Amino acid sequence: DRFLVLLRCLHFVNNATAILSDPLYKIRNVLTSLTSAFGRVFVPYKDLCIDESLMLWKGRLAFRQYIPSKRHRFGVKFFVMCDVKTGFVQDIIVYTGSTTDIKHYEGLGVSGSVVMTMLAPHLDKGHTLYMDNWYSSPTLFQHLLSNSTGACGTVRSNRKG
Numbered sequence: 001d002r003f004l005v006l007l008r009c010l011h012f013v014n015n016a017t018a019i020l021s022d023p024l025y026k027i028r029n030v031l032t033s034l035t036s037a038f039g040r041v042f043v044p045y046k047d048l049c050i051d052e053s054l055m056l057w058k059g060r061l062a063f064r065q066y067i068p069s070k071r072h073r074f075g076v077k078f079f080v081m082c083d084v085k086t087g088f089v090q091d092i093i094v095y096t097g098s099t100t101d102i103k104h105y106e107g108l109g110v111s112g113s114v115v116m117t118m119l120a121p122h123l124d125k126g127h128t129l130y131m132d133n134w135y136s137s138p139t140l141f142q143h144l145l146s147n148s149t150g151a152c153g154t155v156r157s158n159r160k161g
Contacts, residue, residue, distance in 0.1 A: 047084035049130040063096040
């Protein structure tokens with residue numbers, strides 16, 4: 001019972017100063033603290049990987065995603081960058097649709113912009129990035145190579161960008 005009372009009272013934002021246009025405003029402070037701590041406490045090895053993850057969500061949510069290929073088809077979509085050797089998370093981006101907090105790169109599309117946003121602190125350090133075909137494109141690979149970062153991933157032959 002005590003856990004449920006504490007959980008009900010847990011609150012991370014001042015409602016008077018909240019930015020209501022941000023769909024994650026209630027957890028933005030915690031999310032920002034976590035992602036900044038990931039980079040401070042662990043320096044990744046050479047190999048990194050980026051993939052999406054879907055957390056089951058049965059309730060109503062404006063940015064709930066439907067991905068039929070996943071085990072839990074409805075949920076909250078995350079982009080996660082991890083160290084390959086240890087599995088330690090380096091960065092997380094919660095996908096909220098058009099309001100997702102990513103920097104848009106010309107010619108790379110959403111998937112390439114996600115990669116470049118997450119990889120920005122690790123560019124020009126000799127890392128190699130592994131990804132699946134949703135992220136990988138010849139344009140992205142050239143962009144990464146020009147920033148001294150290797151890339152490995154399957155590329156669809158009909159992929160644009």
